[in-house]
Structure formats: C-alpha cells, structure tokens
Amino acid sequence: MKKDAFVGVFDSGIGGLTVLREIMRQAPREKTVYFGDTARLPYGSKSQDTILRYVRQIMRFMETKEVKAIVMACNTASAYTLDIIEQEIGVPIIGVVKPGAKTAAGSTVNGRIGVIATDGTINSGLYTKFIQSINPELQVFGKACPLFVPLVEEGLLHDFVTEEIARRYLADLQKQDIDTLILGCTHYPLLRSLIGQIMGPEVQLVNPAYETAIALKCLLAENDLQAPGQEVVDHEFYVSDGAEKFKIFANSILPYDVETTHVINIEGY
Amino acid sequence: MKKDAFVGVFDSGIGGLTVLREIMRQAPREKTVYFGDTARLPYGSKSQDTILRYVRQIMRFMETKEVKAIVMACNTASAYTLDIIEQEIGVPIIGVVKPGAKTAAGSTVNGRIGVIATDGTINSGLYTKFIQSINPELQVFGKACPLFVPLVEEGLLHDFVTEEIARRYLADLQKQDIDTLILGCTHYPLLRSLIGQIMGPEVQLVNPAYETAIALKCLLAENDLQAPGQEVVDHEFYVSDGAEKFKIFANSILPYDVETTHVINIEGY
Numbered sequence: 001m002k003k004d005a006f007v008g009v010f011d012s013g014i015g016g017l018t019v020l021r022e023i024m025r026q027a028p029r030e031k032t033v034y035f036g037d038t039a040r041l042p043y044g045s046k047s048q049d050t051i052l053r054y055v056r057q058i059m060r061f062m063e064t065k066e067v068k069a070i071v072m073a074c075n076t077a078s079a080y081t082l083d084i085i086e087q088e089i090g091v092p093i094i095g096v097v098k099p100g101a102k103t104a105a106g107s108t109v110n111g112r113i114g115v116i117a118t119d120g121t122i123n124s125g126l127y128t129k130f131i132q133s134i135n136p137e138l139q140v141f142g143k144a145c146p147l148f149v150p151l152v153e154e155g156l157l158h159d160f161v162t163e164e165i166a167r168r169y170l171a172d173l174q175k176q177d178i179d180t181l182i183l184g185c186t187h188y189p190l191l192r193s194l195i196g197q198i199m200g201p202e203v204q205l206v207n208p209a210y211e212t213a214i215a216l217k218c219l220l221a222e223n224d225l226q227a228p229g230q231e232v233v234d235h236e237f238y239v240s241d242g243a244e245k246f247k248i249f250a251n252s253i254l255p256y257d258v259e260t261t262h263v264i265n266i267e268g269y
Numbered sequence: 270m271k272k273d274a275f276v277g278v279f280d281s282g283i284g285g286l287t288v289l290r291e292i293m294r295q296a297p298r299e300k301t302v303y304f305g306d307t308a309r310l311p312y313g314s315k316s317q318d319t320i321l322r323y324v325r326q327i328m329r330f331m332e333t334k335e336v337k338a339i340v341m342a343c344n345t346a347s348a349y350t351l352d353i354i355e356q357e358i359g360v361p362i363i364g365v366v367k368p369g370a371k372t373a374a375g376s377t378v379n380g381r382i383g384v385i386a387t388d389g390t391i392n393s394g395l396y397t398k399f400i401q402s403i404n405p406e407l408q409v410f411g412k413a414c415p416l417f418v419p420l421v422e423e424g425l426l427h428d429f430v431t432e433e434i435a436r437r438y439l440a441d442l443q444k445q446d447i448d449t450l451i452l453g454c455t456h457y458p459l460l461r462s463l464i465g466q467i468m469g470p471e472v473q474l475v476n477p478a479y480e481t482a483i484a485l486k487c488l489l490a491e492n493d494l495q496a497p498g499q500e501v502v503d504h505e506f507y508v509s510d511g512a513e514k515f516k517i518f519a520n521s522i523l524p525y526d527v528e529t530t531h532v533i534n535i536e537g538y
Contacts, residue, residue: 040308045511147419147420
C-alpha cells in the first residue's frame with residue numbers, strides 16, 4: 001500500500017462533504033477521492049439489502065482508484081454496512097457512527113445521550129449498540145428527522161418553517177433530560193446553530209464529521225499510511241448524477257477549488 | 270398481442286398509485302402490473318440521462334411480464350423520456366404529461382395555465398411545449414415545489430407547515446392570474462384540497478391521473494386491446510426496495526386488497 005495513495009470518501013450525495021471538509025482541515029496532506037451517489041440518493045429511507053448492494057458497487061469503484069483507506073461519510077451506510085464491508089475489503093475503513101458514538105460516550109455527564117438521524121440510522125439501533133458497548137449504563141434516545149435533509153437541500157437553513165419542524169422533532173428529546181446530542185446525519189451540522197438554540201446551552205452537540213477526521217488520522221498512523229509532505233495535494237470528485245449542481249455545492253462549503261466533477265455509472269461496478 | 274395481457278404501470282415510487290387508482294376505477298376489467306422504483310426514488314431532482322437509463326431497465330422488466338400497454342405514471346419520467354422510449358419499444362405507451370396538458374388547454378378560458386411539479390418536470394419545459402403545440406397563444410407558468418413530496422411522505426397533509434410552504438410556492442402563480450392549475454406530480458393530488466383552498470374557487474385544478482386513465486382506455490380501444498370480461502382481475506405489485514412499507518401505503522389508497530409486493534433488482538434488467 002502506498003502512502004501517497006488517495007483516501008476514498010463517499011456518501012449518498014452532498015452531505016459527506018461536511019466530513020471531507022474536516023479531513024481537508026485536519027489532514028491537509030492527504031489526497032482524497034470523493035464519490036457522491038447522487039443518482040440514487042437519499043439512502044436514509046432505503047433498506048439494508050439495498051444499501052449494501054450500493055456500497056459494494058462503491059467499493060469496487062474505490063478499488064479502481066487504488067485507495068489506501070476509505071471513509072464511509074454517510075451515517076446510514078455506516079450503520080447498515082460497515083461491519084460487513086470491513087470483512088470484504090483489503091484496505092482500512094472507518095464510518096462516521098463509531099467516532100461520534102465514542103465522543104458522546106466520553107463527554108456525557110448524566111449518562112443520557114440523544115441521537116438525531118435518518119429513519120435508516122435510527123432503525124438500525126447502531127448508535128445505541130456502540131455507545132452501550134463502551135458503557136452499558138448509558139441511555140440513548142433516538143429520533144428520526146426525515147424532513148431535515150430536504151429542508152437543508154431547499155436552502156431553508158434560517159427559516160421559521162425549519163425551526164417549527166425542528167421544535168417538533170426535538171420535543172421528545174427535550175423531555176428526556178439529555179446532556180449530549182449526536183448530529184447523526186451529515187446534513188445536520190448545517191442546522192447546528194438552530195438545533196443548539198432549541199436544545200439550549202446545557203446540551204453538548206457532537207458532530208461526527210469532526211470526530212471522523214480525527215479517527216482517520218489515527219487509522220492512517222496505526223497503519224503507517226500517513227501521506228508524506230506533498231507539494232500539490234489532489235482531490236478528485238465523482239458523482240453518479242448531476243455533476244454541475246454537485247460542484248456548485250462543493251465549492252460553497254470546501255476550502256478547495258473544485259474544478260471538475262466526473263459522472264460515473266455506478267451500477268456498472 | 271393478447272387482449273387479456275397486463276397493462277404495465279410504473280413510477281419512481283408510490284405516487285403513481287394515484288394513477289393506478291384511477292385506472293382501477295375507470296377500467297376495472299384491466300389486469301395491471303405496477304412497478305415502483307423505491308430503491309432509487311425520487312426521480313424529480315435527477316438528470317435526463319439518469320432517468321432514461323432507469324426507464325430503459327423498467328421497460329426490460331415490463332417485457333418479461335408481456336404487457337400489452339404501458340403507462341408512465343410519473344411526470345418526470347414522462348417529461349424526460351416518453352418521446353425516446355416510444356420509439357424503442359413494441360407496445361403502445363402513454364405518459365401523464367400529455368393527457369394533463371390536453372385537458373388544461375381545453376378548459377382554460379383566459380388562456381393562462383399554471384403547472385406545479387418537481388424540478389425535473391419544470392426544467393424539461395414539456396408541459397409548456399405540449400400546451401403550446403395545441404394552442405400557441407396559451408401562456409404557461411411553471412413552479413417547482415420540491416418540498417411537497419417529502420411533506421406528503423411525512424404524512425403532513427393537513428398541517429400549517431405544509432400550508433405555509435404551499436402559500437410560498439403558489440404566491441407567484443397567484444399573481445399571474447391563472448384560471449387553470451395542473452397538479453404535475455403524482456403526489457400532489459393528495460394535497461388537492463389545500464391547493465384548491467389557497468388558489469380559490471376560480472382556479473380549476475387538473476389532476477393528470479384522472480385524464481391518464483381516460484387516455485389509457487382510448488389507447489386500448491384504438492389498438493383493439495381492451496380486456497374481455499374477466500371473472501378475476503389480477504393486479505401485481507413490484508418494487509425495487511421496501512415492499513412492506515409500499516404495501517401499507519398501497520392498501521391505504523387503492524380500491525383493491527394488495528396481499529403481496531415483490532422486490533426485484535431492477536439494476537439487473
């Protein structure tokens with residue numbers, strides 16, 4: 001395995017760019033190849049069998065790029081497929097669920113942790129499983145928030161409709177006296193200030209994107225795979241649909257000038 | 270071609286069931302096979318190339334069912350692919366766009382027609398093209414309403430959030446003095462009463478599902494393909510993901526007891 005190979009990062013669409021952004025900030029020497037499955041998004045409402053088939057195709061694409069490590073920058077994919085996929089491939093791989101779960105378990109004081117995510121991630125119960133494997137006495141309260149992704153994608157980040165929907169989704173968690181809340185979908189950090197305002201300053205928000213970038217650095221160090229100092233750090237972008245729309249969004253959030261986004265037929269992998 | 274063969278009906282997901290419901294009501298002797306592409310929904314935000322690839326796979330599935338005619342019960346698919354697909358297949362096919370456009374063109378008095386639909390359908394400009402091919406003097410005003418589908422799927426049919434979003438989306442059309450409004454996405458008839466209330470009684474709402482069922486009956490008659498009287502009328506249901514969830518929704522809106530929904534891997538066709 002070459003130290004100067006790409007790190008592969010993927011998501012169902014644009015959400016994983018919040019993870020890529022953290023990787024670029026925290027591991028600026030790493031070259032990355034990003035894939036967004038925009039032809040089949042969203043993943044959050046689909047079944048484990050379907051997501052597993054999609055992720056296996058993405059793994060075959062990543063093989064062609066000879067990546068040295070892979071980041072599943074998608075909570076649903078991580079929740080449903082990471083355990084299976086890590087047995088099937090020959091490179092180190094991490095998801096976003098474990099790093100977020102670990103941080104939440106370490107930072108709660110009263111032992112009551114909330115998780116907001118897609119239907120798929122909540123139904124998988126994986127955040128609860130990971131958190132309780134660290135400390136079985138911790139209590140985890142999950143809440144699916146299916147409208148958050150379309151509201152973010154419609155650009156309604158600061159809008160009373162989004163606030164109203166957020167108040168409804170978060171009402172149950174407010175009653176549970178949680179002191180830590182995991183933003184368990186890669187779109188949700190874009191609603192961070194609103195969620196923080198509703199939950200109040202006593203609730204700590206955990207952004208798995210940040211924790212995942214740290215976990216990636218550890219993974220590369222453990223496997224002696226850290227990139228050497230490179231003059232030019234390349235980042236490549238692939239999607240299964242809508243390259244232009246993706247590029248505009250990527251340029252709006254990444255500390256990097258995305259010039260080209262390639263469309264691939266992921267079903268062919 | 271056998272008269273007692275199935276009529277194929279498909280959509281990206283559950284929306285097309287509003288069309289199937291009208292077919293069951295208006296052509297109760299016809300056997301149908303329905304496919305919902307729930308593993309890859311929604312279609313509305315995806316590109317023409319991607320939708321065309323998906324529809325070609327669905328056509329190959331419909332071939333295996335030896336259907337005698339096909340209804341594209343999806344506005345985005347109809348807008349982007351019908352002209353191409355009807356050259357490629359050997360059975361009569363109709364979409365939902367032409368029947369809705371024809372009815373709107375025939376019923377407007379002041380010549381000003383509104384269309385609400387997904388991004389894909391609005392961007393295709395196809396409603397405008399069809400309406401103006403009937404009468405070039407008619408004016409068409411389109412408005413994409415991307416949050417309507419997730420709001421319907423979240424069950425917020427009678428909710429002030431949906432009303433607020435609808436008021437925003439419809440505000441431009443209200444200023445245009447339209448007298449006819451096409452509900453150009455198969456989910457939208459489920460918001461019919463709210464849309465009617467906002468637009469007022471002077472605006473006539475056109476539901477392409479209703480018009481499409483009439484068009485199907487004409488198509489079968491023209492091709493001498495009407496079903497003979499049958500004791501038992503079969504309806505088969507296929508999806509690419511989430512059979513159980515689909516079945517529950519189908520049973521809530523169809524005048525038919527859906528007992529089994531089959532999952533197929535549509536990418537393999």
